[in-house]
Amino acid sequence: MNTxxxxxxxxxxxxxxxxxxxxxxxxxxxxxxxxxxxxxxxxIVVMFAAGFLGSIPAFFITVLKSFFVFLTxxxxxxxxxxxxxxxxxxxxxxxxxxxxxxxxxxxxGIICAVVHNAGQLICACVVTGTFSLxxxxxxLLAFGAVxxxxxxxxxxxxxxxxxxxxxxxx
Amino acid sequence: xxxxxxxTVGDLAVIxxxxxxxxxxxxxxxxxxxxxxxxxxxxxxxxxxxxxxxDRVIRLDGVVIQISDGKIRFADADCPDRLCVKxxxxxxxxxxxxxVPSKTVITIKNNREKAPYAVTF
Numbered sequence: 118m119n120t121x122x123x124x125x126x127x128x129x130x131x132x133x134x135x136x137x138x139x140x141x142x143x144x145x146x147x148x149x150x151x152x153x154x155x156x157x158x159x160x161i162v163v164m165f166a167a168g169f170l171g172s173i174p175a176f177f178i179t180v181l182k183s184f185f186v187f188l189t190x191x192x193x194x195x196x197x198x199x200x201x202x203x204x205x206x207x208x209x210x211x212x213x214x215x216x217x218x219x220x221x222x223x224x225x226g227i228i229c230a231v232v233h234n235a236g237q238l239i240c241a242c243v244v245t246g247t248f249s250l251x252x253x254x255x256x257l258l259a260f261g262a263v264x265x266x267x268x269x270x271x272x273x274x275x276x277x278x279x280x281x282x283x284x285x286x287x
Numbered sequence: 288x289x290x291x292x293x294x295t296v297g298d299l300a301v302i303x304x305x306x307x308x309x310x311x312x313x314x315x316x317x318x319x320x321x322x323x324x325x326x327x328x329x330x331x332x333x334x335x336x337x338x339x340x341x342d343r344v345i346r347l348d349g350v351v352i353q354i355s356d357g358k359i360r361f362a363d364a365d366c367p368d369r370l371c372v373k374x375x376x377x378x379x380x381x382x383x384x385x386x387v388p389s390k391t392v393i394t395i396k397n398n399r400e401k402a403p404y405a406v407t408f
Binding site for chain 2: 152153190191193194197218219220221223224227228231241244245246247249250252253254255258259262266
């Protein structure tokens with residue numbers, strides 16, 4: 118763990134926090150969207166961290182982001198955030214460990230976003246103690262797939278440029 | 288080049304899976320009959336089973352639930368996000384809204400009590 122790496126983790130953490138706050142302002146309250154659904158732009162940062170720095174920094178950023186949610190939006194939001202975040206980062210790290218995965222960041226992004234939403238839904242079911250929230254699942258699945266496609270595709274086309282910029286990193 | 292093609296196949300497989308699952312699940316929710324009732328859960332237990340035919344306002348700890356014109360919604364809530372209020376009106380089988388902080392969930396179910404009569408006749 119050298120200074121460069123610590124600095125990069127700090128920058129990425131700040132970026133993840135800012136994106137997660139800013140995206141809340143981007144989404145209009147459209148009726149057919151599942152309420153509270155957000156694009157998950159911070160997942161771009163987490164995916165990059167997992168690919169470039171490894172699993173532990175990715176988990177660190179996820180937890181830090183959730184802690185920020187706790188400070189700004191309270192315990193319930195924190196519980197939902199960390200439930201989805203940990204589950205999706207686990208899935209992400211497993212996928213990235215698989216050699217010759219027949220899938221680009223687009224596919225990984227979709228899977229992670231869907232898993233993230235599933236984690237949040239499970240948390241919501243646990244908090245409310247009501248299984249009927251499962252009725253949200255199809256809408257969350259569809260929305261997660263769209264946002265995951267977007268975030269994954271953004272990463273897919275920016276990773277070559279970032280790799281070039283960080284050529285002298287190691 | 289070959290690698291890129293293989294990756295695309297994986298991506299498309301994921302997208303196809305999602306579309307199929309969504310399609311099946313949505314169509315499963317669409318099925319249903321008439322006279323839906325609203326079930327209001329509080330702390331994981333059924334607090335109230337309300338018919339949607341009669342307009343009224345239900346006040347529970349932290350939330351105000353309104354039934355009007357065969358539909359039900361969270362009219363007001365104490366929580367910071369107020370996502371439950373933004374969920375809007377519920378009226379179809381499977382429609383669900385939740386206020387997670389106050390542990391309140393509303394879900395619409397078709398009235399099962401009427402089903403046996405339909406079978407008998």
